[in-house]
Amino acid sequence: xxxxxxxxxxxxxxxxxxxxxxxxxxxxxxxxxxxxxxxxxxxxxxxxxxxxxxxxxxxxxxxxxxxxxxxxxxxxxxxxxxxxxxxxxxxxxxxxxxxxxxxxxxxxxxxxxxxxxxxxxxxxxxxxxxxxxxxxxxxxxxxxxxxxxxxxxxxxxxxxxxxxxxxxxxxxxxxxxxxxxxxxxxxxxxxxxxxxxxxxxxxxxxxxxxxxxxxxxxxxxxxxxxxxxxxxxxxxxxxxxxxxxxxxxxxxxxxxxxxxxxxxxxxxxxxxxxxxxxxxxxxxxxxxxxxxxxxxxxxxxxxxxxxxxxxxxxxxxxxxxxxxxxxxxxxxxxxxxxxxxxxxxxxxxxxxxxxxxxxxxxxxxxxxxxxxxxxxxxxxxxxxxxxxxxxxxxxxxxxxxxxxxxxxxxxxxxxxxxxxxxxx
Numbered sequence: 001x002x003x004x005x006x007x008x009x010x011x012x013x014x015x016x017x018x019x020x021x022x023x024x025x026x027x028x029x030x031x032x033x034x035x036x037x038x039x040x041x042x043x044x045x046x047x048x049x050x051x052x053x054x055x056x057x058x059x060x061x062x063x064x065x066x067x068x069x070x071x072x073x074x075x076x077x078x079x080x081x082x083x084x085x086x087x088x089x090x091x092x093x094x095x096x097x098x099x100x101x102x103x104x105x106x107x108x109x110x111x112x113x114x115x116x117x118x119x120x121x122x123x124x125x126x127x128x129x130x131x132x133x134x135x136x137x138x139x140x141x142x143x144x145x146x147x148x149x150x151x152x153x154x155x156x157x158x159x160x161x162x163x164x165x166x167x168x169x170x171x172x173x174x175x176x177x178x179x180x181x182x183x184x185x186x187x188x189x190x191x192x193x194x195x196x197x198x199x200x201x202x203x204x205x206x207x208x209x210x211x212x213x214x215x216x217x218x219x220x221x222x223x224x225x226x227x228x229x230x231x232x233x234x235x236x237x238x239x240x241x242x243x244x245x246x247x248x249x250x251x252x253x254x255x256x257x258x259x260x261x262x263x264x265x266x267x268x269x270x271x272x273x274x275x276x277x278x279x280x281x282x283x284x285x286x287x288x289x290x291x292x293x294x295x296x297x298x299x300x301x302x303x304x305x306x307x308x309x310x311x312x313x314x315x316x317x318x319x320x321x322x323x324x325x326x327x328x329x330x331x332x333x334x335x336x337x338x339x340x341x342x343x344x345x346x347x348x349x350x351x352x353x354x355x356x357x358x359x360x361x362x363x364x365x366x367x368x369x370x371x372x373x374x375x376x377x378x379x380x381x382x383x384x385x386x387x388x389x390x391x392x393x394x395x396x397x398x399x400x401x402x403x404x405x406x407x408x409x410x411x412x413x414x415x416x417x418x419x420x421x422x423x424x
Contacts, residue, residue: 041074041075043073060094067087070083070086084104084106084110087106088104105125107121118148119145125141126138129141133165136166138165142155142158142162153191153198156194159187167217172213172216182219185225188209192207204233207228207232207233210229211225211229223245230242231421236271237272240265240271242417243264250407260382266280266299267389267418271300277296277306281314285317291318291322291325293315297311329351329352337367339371342373342374365379369383377406381400381415384399388415400412400415400416
């Protein structure tokens with residue numbers, strides 16, 4: 001599927017007038033016009049004169065016949081360029097896109113196209129080759145247009161599609177398709193960067209194409225494309241894709257780490273199917289966050305995603321323990337303030353976070369940091385979560401930015417990407 005508006009025949013209509021050099025057989029004063037100085041064969045000149053006369057009379061069939069005769073007599077690049085120039089004028093007048101393609105390629109292949117026209121001519125020829133699924137020519141012409149400095153925001157999408165066309169859609173994780181996909185993604189990224197530099201809006205679809213192509217080819221930069229897709233369209237669905245890619249790439253993360261990833265889905269409306277809700281509840285249950293087990297199952301049921309039996313194996317035990325757990329928080333908080341390290345404070349903060357008391361959770365996480373003796377990256381991650389859910393986005397950004405390494409660093413990065421869509 002094409003993902004840009006093709007360069008149309010209308011663009012080439014702008015090439016009329018002085019854009020194409022005057023025929024070589026015109027009066028000497030015409031030679032002063034822009035264009036290469038040509039030494040056209042006498043026999044070719046005669047055929048071109050016939051073609052021009054037919055064009056003037058709007059007899060396009062006769063003009064084509066005369067141009068075909070000129071082709072049969074062409075001996076030099078000068079001949080070929082001049083024939084191509086007349087063909088181009090005929091194609092514009094007759095609105096013949098096939099002839100236009102033939103004309104542009106003939107002029108470009110002659111090597112005589114003026115530098116100021118080479119970029120545009122190559123760009124149009126590249127797009128026409130792409131439409132014809134002639135991917136090698138589309139690549140060749142696109143690269144020539146870029147080398148001429150012509151509109152990278154317009155040419156790179158054509159180049160990307162040509163490489164994707166060569167890669168195909170089956171077995172793209174194997175060479176040579178994988179290599180073509182890599183080149184196509186590079187061109188697509190260059191197109192997006194060029195559009196941004198030109199002050200234009202990048203179509204969100206481009207990033208989705210990047211995700212699907214990178215995923216199909218099993219390329220590691222699928223995560224980077226997913227981030228760009230989410231930033232372009234910060235929907236829960238796009239963030240869910242990003243989270244699931246992270247989980248797949250990090251299968252050995254702990255339950256506590258996984259819980260903080262799933263919390264991001266909860267915060268962004270990225271919980272979609274029953275398994276999302278039950279996985280989240282299971283991680284909260286395994287780490288003793290009973291209030292969160294109940295809240296996430298309740299949310300899934302209220303949305304109609306979970307029925308009464310789904311998640312019951314963790315829901316019922318959690319509900320039975322909530323009252324006792326809540327009643328112990330006051331004394332736990334007091335103990336945390338007297339403790340020699342921050343472990344009790346961190347555990348108490350976890351509970352408050354699970355019950356949705358984000359202000360107390362943040363306070364306890366701050367206390368845990370002050371006292372030390374805790375996993376600083378985990379505490380900063382969860383402090384960031386508490387501040388995010390509590391509405392302190394600036395504080396959340398600072399907390400996530402303090403996370404130093406490992407999977408926690410990546411988890412914090414996911415949360416920071418989410419905050420970035422909120423203006424933090």
